[in-house]
Amino acid sequence: MGKGAMIARRAFLMGSVTVAGGFAVGWYSLNQPYAFPLADELPRGITPLTAYVLIDAGGVTLITPRAEMGQGATSIQAALLAEELDVPWDEIRTDPGPPAPAYFNATIIGEGMPFAATDTRWRAEAMRGLGATMGKLMGFQITGGSSTVPDAYDRLRLAGAAARQMLVSAAAARLGLPEDQLTTREGAVIAPDGTALPYTTLAPHARRVPRPRKVTPKDPADWRLLGKPMQRLDIAAKSTGTARFGIDETAPGMVHATVRTNPRRGGGVNGFDAGAAEAMRGVLKIVPVPGGAGVIADNTWRAMQAAAAIRFDWAPSPYPATTDGLFDSIAAAFVHDARDSRLRDDGEVDKTLERGADVSAEYRVPFLAHAPLEPMTALAWLTSRGLEIRAATQIPRFAVKTAARLTGLPEDRIVLRALPMGGSFGRRLEDDYIAQAVELARAMPGRPVKLTWTREEDMTHDFPRPAAIARGRGRVEDGRVTALDLSISSPSVSASQLGRLGLNPMGADTSIVNGAWDQPLAIPHYRVTGYRAPETVPVSSWRSVGASGNAFFHECLLDELIYAAGADPLEERLRLCTHAPSRAVLEAVGEMSNWGRPLPSGAGRGLAFCLSFGVPCAEVVEVSQTPRGLRIDRAFAAADVGRVLDPVNIENQMQGGVIWGLGHAMRAELTYADGRPEQENFDTYPAMRITECPEIKVRALETGDTVRGIGEPTVPPAAPALANAIFAATGQRVREMPLTREVTFA
Amino acid sequence: MKLTVNGTEHEIDVEPEMPLLWVLRDVLGLTGTKYGCGIAQCGACTVHVDGVAVQSCQVAVGDVAGAVTTIEGLGTPQAPHPVQAAWIEHQVAQCGYCQSGQIMTAAALLAETPTPDDRQIDDAFWGNLCRCGTYPRIRAAVSAAARKLQEG
Numbered sequence: 001m002g003k004g005a006m007i008a009r010r011a012f013l014m015g016s017v018t019v020a021g022g023f024a025v026g027w028y029s030l031n032q033p034y035a036f037p038l039a040d041e042l043p044r045g046i047t048p049l050t051a052y053v054l055i056d057a058g059g060v061t062l063i064t065p066r067a068e069m070g071q072g073a074t075s076i077q078a079a080l081l082a083e084e085l086d087v088p089w090d091e092i093r094t095d096p097g098p099p100a101p102a103y104f105n106a107t108i109i110g111e112g113m114p115f116a117a118t119d120t121r122w123r124a125e126a127m128r129g130l131g132a133t134m135g136k137l138m139g140f141q142i143t144g145g146s147s148t149v150p151d152a153y154d155r156l157r158l159a160g161a162a163a164r165q166m167l168v169s170a171a172a173a174r175l176g177l178p179e180d181q182l183t184t185r186e187g188a189v190i191a192p193d194g195t196a197l198p199y200t201t202l203a204p205h206a207r208r209v210p211r212p213r214k215v216t217p218k219d220p221a222d223w224r225l226l227g228k229p230m231q232r233l234d235i236a237a238k239s240t241g242t243a244r245f246g247i248d249e250t251a252p253g254m255v256h257a258t259v260r261t262n263p264r265r266g267g268g269v270n271g272f273d274a275g276a277a278e279a280m281r282g283v284l285k286i287v288p289v290p291g292g293a294g295v296i297a298d299n300t301w302r303a304m305q306a307a308a309a310i311r312f313d314w315a316p317s318p319y320p321a322t323t324d325g326l327f328d329s330i331a332a333a334f335v336h337d338a339r340d341s342r343l344r345d346d347g348e349v350d351k352t353l354e355r356g357a358d359v360s361a362e363y364r365v366p367f368l369a370h371a372p373l374e375p376m377t378a379l380a381w382l383t384s385r386g387l388e389i390r391a392a393t394q395i396p397r398f399a400v401k402t403a404a405r406l407t408g409l410p411e412d413r414i415v416l417r418a419l420p421m422g423g424s425f426g427r428r429l430e431d432d433y434i435a436q437a438v439e440l441a442r443a444m445p446g447r448p449v450k451l452t453w454t455r456e457e458d459m460t461h462d463f464p465r466p467a468a469i470a471r472g473r474g475r476v477e478d479g480r481v482t483a484l485d486l487s488i489s490s491p492s493v494s495a496s497q498l499g500r501l502g503l504n505p506m507g508a509d510t511s512i513v514n515g516a517w518d519q520p521l522a523i524p525h526y527r528v529t530g531y532r533a534p535e536t537v538p539v540s541s542w543r544s545v546g547a548s549g550n551a552f553f554h555e556c557l558l559d560e561l562i563y564a565a566g567a568d569p570l571e572e573r574l575r576l577c578t579h580a581p582s583r584a585v586l587e588a589v590g591e592m593s594n595w596g597r598p599l600p601s602g603a604g605r606g607l608a609f610c611l612s613f614g615v616p617c618a619e620v621v622e623v624s625q626t627p628r629g630l631r632i633d634r635a636f637a638a639a640d641v642g643r644v645l646d647p648v649n650i651e652n653q654m655q656g657g658v659i660w661g662l663g664h665a666m667r668a669e670l671t672y673a674d675g676r677p678e679q680e681n682f683d684t685y686p687a688m689r690i691t692e693c694p695e696i697k698v699r700a701l702e703t704g705d706t707v708r709g710i711g712e713p714t715v716p717p718a719a720p721a722l723a724n725a726i727f728a729a730t731g732q733r734v735r736e737m738p739l740t741r742e743v744t745f746a
Numbered sequence: 747m748k749l750t751v752n753g754t755e756h757e758i759d760v761e762p763e764m765p766l767l768w769v770l771r772d773v774l775g776l777t778g779t780k781y782g783c784g785i786a787q788c789g790a791c792t793v794h795v796d797g798v799a800v801q802s803c804q805v806a807v808g809d810v811a812g813a814v815t816t817i818e819g820l821g822t823p824q825a826p827h828p829v830q831a832a833w834i835e836h837q838v839a840q841c842g843y844c845q846s847g848q849i850m851t852a853a854a855l856l857a858e859t860p861t862p863d864d865r866q867i868d869d870a871f872w873g874n875l876c877r878c879g880t881y882p883r884i885r886a887a888v889s890a891a892a893r894k895l896q897e898g
Contacts, residue, residue: 070841070878231837238842239833240826241778241817245843248777256772281761300781301768373782373790373843373877422780422843423877455783648837652883656840659879682787682875690871693881 047203049163050211051102052081052156054095055203060085060187061093065103066152067143067394068096068234069372069424071711072649075232077152079646083225084160084217086184087199094233096418099396101139106132107151108142112494114343114510116518117614118579143394144429144541146613146709149645153707154217161215163206170206171197220643229648234420246392246419247377251448254379255284256300257440258452260307261292263460264317264675265538269293271313277306286310287443294440300452307454317675319536326536326672327364330469333489333533340492340532341508344517347525352483357473358564363556364736365549366669368465369677369685370542374422375458376433380441381448386413387441388448391434392421398501399431403438425660426541429497430463456680464670464677465542466491466533468512470553475525476565481572483525484561486554488513490546491533497540515547515612515716516554520579528554537672543660544612544715551610551716552665552723552737559606559724560733569607569724570595581640581703582609582616588638588699593620600624603633604729608720614706615713616640619658621694621721623729629744630726632662632694637714642704654698654714661718663688667740692745749810751776752819762808766800767791769807770816778817778846782875789874792847793817799854801873817846820853829853832891840878848874852888861892 046056054061062085064077078094097103110131111117115124134140164184171189172179174197181192188196199206220227237243262269272293274286282302287294293310297303320326378391386409393399396418404411421428437451453461468490475483492509509532510517517528542548562572570590577583586609589595599605603624610617617639623630635658644650667686670677679685700710723734726743734742749756751774758773765784770776770793782790784803791802796812821827826834829852839845848871855862855870862870867888876884 070839070843072840231834232839234842235834235837235839236823236826238839238845239830239849240821240823241846242823243842244777245780247781250775250777299768299772301764301772371877372841373788373875374780374841375782421841423841425877452781455785652837652840652880655882656879659881660877663879681785682783683785687875687877688879688881689875690881690884691868693879696882 047207049166049203049206050159052159053085053163055199057200059091059093060087060199061095063097064094065097065141066148067392067418067428068420069143069394069428070421071148071653072232072646073143073148074234075230076149076645076649077156078233079225079230080152080156081160083223084157085164087187089225089230091187092233099141099400099416099418101141101397103141104135104139105142105147105151106135106155107147108145109135109140111145111147111613112510114341114508116520117611118520139397141395141397142429144426146615146712149709150614150707157217158215161217162212165212165215166206166209167199167202169209170202174205226645230646232649243420245374245422246390247374247422247452249379249390249419249450251379251381254448254450255296255298255444256303256452257294257296257449258300258303258307258454258457259289259292259294259436260310260312260457261289261461262312262314263677264314265461266318267291267315267675269312269314273311277309280306280309285443287440289436289439294436294451296440296444296449304454319675321675322673323671327467327469329536330467330489330491330533333531334471334487335531338489338531338533339529340512341510341517341530342527343508343510343513344526344528346523346527349483349485349525349527352475352525353473353485356475358476359557359560360473361557361560361735363470363472363553365468365552366671366737367467367537368542368664368668369459369462369670369679370425370427371459371462371682371685371687372421372423372425372427375453375455376427377450377452378434378437379448379450380434380437382441382445386415387438389414389416389434389438390419391416391437392419392424392428393431393434394424394428395431395501399434402431402435406435406438407442425543427462429541430500432461455682459680459685460677463497463538463540465548466493466539468549472553472557474557474561476561479565479567481523481558481561481565481567481576484523484558485527486516486557487529487531488516488550488553489531489533490549491535491539493539493541493545496535496538500538511546513550514545515550515610519554519611520582520616521576522578523576544712547610547612547716551608551612552719555608555610555717555720556723556735559608559720559727573607573609579611579616581701582611584701584703585609585616585618585638585640588701589618589620589636592638592697592699593622593636595620602729604725604727606721606724606726606728608717608724610713610716612713612716614708615710617713617717619714619717619721621662621718621725623722623725625729626746628746630729631746632692632722635662635694635696635718637696638699638701639710639713640701640704641710642707643702644700645707647700650700650710651698653710654700655696657712657714658696658718659688659693661715662722665719665722665737665739666692666745667738669738747808749807749814751814752816758807760807763806765803766793766805766807766810766814767802770802776816776818780843780846782844786873787875788844789847789851790844792850792874794850794854797854797857799851817850820849827853828894829856829891832887832894836883836887836890838880838883838887840880844874844876848876848884852891855888856892856895860896862888
């Protein structure tokens, strides 16, 4: 059996889903198999033209099922639809729509497969198609993996074009004119004599038009919206305090709640004494929940005060209780039996390194919390019909399934309304807080109960980015890097996270090695091996997932080798790079940062590159030594997204990703004692503040041939670029994050 | 007790030690002011008391003597305050959760220091965390708002 077939069999059978059928992915096959989720439930007067376009007398509503987490998902989904539909940007209304299998993600499963993004051979493409089919069969509605734009790019443009086509057909029938004499503009079909038939009046007729099987989207040269700076649809609300996040949701008769559960995740509770809490003002009910208790009260503060007054007898953690113990279990997994993948194995690594390694080093990255600024919240209540949930979530259909399991209600009697998030960074790929809100709602039937976590609950009950250890060796010859051997041990995010979703991923977990094995470099002897450490602390996807730590390992090791070779970090990377768009971002960041131009004494410049989520990204960081410590002066990032759909949002996302990467690299870690995280709030889990924020210049390139998402790819290179800059400035190699373990920042 | 918020006097019946933040959000329904940390580390709850920026999670409502202004009292989508207009123009927000606090900090800064330099801007915003990383745009929007306010 060939290697590819083995990988295919091991890696792609998720859960009990049987995959059958072809790989064709187009408008019709992507959208047709599922009924319009809105078709039967809409009030009279609202016409659904596709699963994404509703029209009533008041105007057009675009359905934007991917969750708004701050990354601009709502606006870009609306823009893809509006571009084709020809509706005015400032009149658009959006709605996330109901959780529905029709809104499955066709891209994200394929991205988790063991094929490098640069691999376009037939097997890789076929398997990505298989991933799309699986996403469809599973109705896998999920926001994440920088997949919103690549998943939506064709699909929403085609959905918008199909709706437009139906409106044109309806207008042609009414006017008795051939369709090709009609155009569309600003929410109306325009007749040759200039008569404008508004979509709002055409919609009821268009509904009876058969949906077209084939539509052609516009030539990008004709775009009015896409590719140009556009004002985010939520920008005025977010600038005036009128945006309503999950935490702001209300319902008539609503009561407020908070929970406290064992911060030793999975440890459980032996018992608790709520006597004092029950007597406190405003407390309505104390409700046991798995691992602890919830307090329902007449306002959030009283609930939090009462929860703090409950005395808990919590069980010990089911995993090693200290940071050292947790790292020991990761270190112990560098053994043959724990080997999870060797997706890169070029040349003769062992034989080459037998002649001597020029660099041999161990690197570590810590557990990290997502800590979005809005803590976990959810509102839920039992109604006469079933259950109503309003919550911010990246996995609405899984949340509905969870609620169905908890209440015994059929899924079709559970209504979930997805709300905008005050950040997520992967945290709301879990539905633990929604499950708790449902438990609390069951304790007070008919009363809407809004659960709000304290920051302390949020930080100690995250599913963190796993810690990881990497061991690297390499060899240089004649001024060149000739061997790089990287072994990475980490608990498996996919086993932990998908396990909680009731899925059983089989085969290798590519996230243990992503951002390292899949880099477009032609190092003659080049190997990346993943080792799966046991699950201890339950872990999950954190902005850029495996690449967040693996780029630090790979790019710091490569930098050490390049220095050992006496080569220039940029020139040597360009020499090794085999992928034209990746070379282009390296060249761009070199030009932007004036690479090679001397810096003042005590300053240094570091370079790192990572191709993640299909996006090659290169970054340069400049640091200088000040009497108070190191200061990050400037950062430069160049990334290739294939096509820039919104230059303002891309700049914002790229800068934000750099800040995210640098800020956590500097100071952030979750450490464990007595089985629980020692950090509870932003005083001990410091994020980057404005005073530390360097000047950041970014550039988005369009060399690649696939449209990509940019929410995550600028994160991975930031930390290694900073560590490499520290070496350039000080001569000190810092091989462990957070970097403050070894250096001081001003 | 009486509490004046955005020009309206309210009679409220709560414990005097209840933080102003939660009175605004849960008692008065002014949810533009956000809870982020509860310990004066994030600034999402920033409001003005007599024009001075304070972190409302740290202010017991019984200690509030002056008039409170929240983000809702600063301006509206139809009639934004110049700082809000600059925030819209520069498209500062990503998730937007911290931005009410950022904007209240900016408005207080510019009322006190009409032409802040870069250092003064950074120092004023030290207490306002943004997890999305909008700091470069915050700096640009504050400078733009300062120019706008100077021009009148």
